[in-house]
Amino acid sequence: MHEKLNRIGTIYIPVTDVDRSQKWYVNHLGAELKHLDEEKAIVDLAGHSFFLIHSNVGQTTNFVDKKGEKHFILTFEVDGEKALTDLHEDFKRRKMPVGEIEDRGHAGNNFVFADPDGNLFDVWSVLSPVFKQAQN
Known part of the structure; x- marks a missing residue:
């Protein structure tokens, strides 16, 4: 059977502090920061883009x-x-x-x-x- 979906491109992760989180992903997991603003950070990690999205506490x-x-x-x-x-x-x-x-x-x-x-x-x-x- 031919696959209809080729790959996972982006993974969205809820975070409470975008800047703290992007620094953590870069420093602890070796991610590469691609974009940063108040609402999100985009980091590349393990061949995928992770969007760290500003979210409510507990999410x-x-x-x-x-x-x-x-x-x-x-x-x-x-x-x-x-x-x-x-x-x-x-x-x-x-x-x-x-x-x-x-x-x-x-x-x-x-x-x-x-x-x-x-x-x-x-x-x-x-x-x-x-x-x-x-x-x-």
């Missing part, structure tokens, strides 16, 4: 499943267990909110971290085959 991208567990909306990929462990240690050194490395019963391991507004993100130690192929 996040997270959701709660039927079991009452809070979830992230996206997973970043790193290339292998060492990369995952190194990144996890780096985040801990930076005093970022970060969970423990987890074995979820599938290939690779994961951990969850949060930005200053509590938006949760996942990191997985397995690069997708499509991404690996595109890099070669």
